[in-house]
Amino acid sequence: MLRLTGLPNAARYPIATVTRGEDEILIHFGGLAEEQSMAVPLKYVGGDEEAAELRLLAQLQEIGYSVRRGK
Numbered sequence: 001m002l003r004l005t006g007l008p009n010a011a012r013y014p015i016a017t018v019t020r021g022e023d024e025i026l027i028h029f030g031g032l033a034e035e036q037s038m039a040v041p042l043k044y045v046g047g048d049e050e051a052a053e054l055r056l057l058a059q060l061q062e063i064g065y066s067v068r069r070g071k
Contacts, residue, residue, distance in 0.1 A: 008036050010064040018060070019070030020053045027056070028070070 013029035013036060020026075024039045045052035053069070061067045 004059055004063070006038075007060075007063070008033075014064075014066050015068065016060045016065040017068045017070045018053060018057050020049060025049075025053055025056060026070070027060075029065075 008029045012031060012033045014031040015029070017028045017030070018025060019028070020042075022042075024041050025045065027038050027040070029036045029038075040056075042049055042052075045056075057067045057069060
């Protein structure tokens, strides 16, 4: 499980899109305020990268974001 800290407020940025690249997972937050992005290097997620991406989507949804899986 990833430890999620420093995320933007879900009330102001209700939509989180998670996209897995070659070296990182990019999380794009959008909604009522200016958009924000953050990148998580894949070396920190450990194990199966697709499983880590899906766990991240589930964690973000549990926190209160409306989640989407990017391309």
